Amino acid sequence: MAEWRKVAKAFALADGHITQKEVEILREQILVDGAVSKSEMDFLQEIKTEAKTAVKLLDDLIAECAAVASA
Numbered sequence: 001m002a003e004w005r006k007v008a009k010a011f012a013l014a015d016g017h018i019t020q021k022e023v024e025i026l027r028e029q030i031l032v033d034g035a036v037s038k039s040e041m042d043f044l045q046e047i048k049t050e051a052k053t054a055v056k057l058l059d060d061l062i063a064e065c066a067a068v069a070s071a
Helices: 004-012 020-030 038-050 056-070
Strands: none
Touching: 004 038, 020 038, 020 056, 038 056
16 A cells, blocks of 8 residues: 555646645645644655645644644
């Protein structure tokens, strides 16, 4: 089976732009359990770095996840 991280990155970065809808899906999936793992934070940082462009909501999600992770 494919590694979840590679599959998710391929979908998120397919067109090089992270959209509002993609951020909404990421938020729903990452925050579903009320916790944010290091792996999830690393993933968000990676797609932000690798995307050609992204909506500001991605930065907001990263900040929100960092707050949850440090709580």
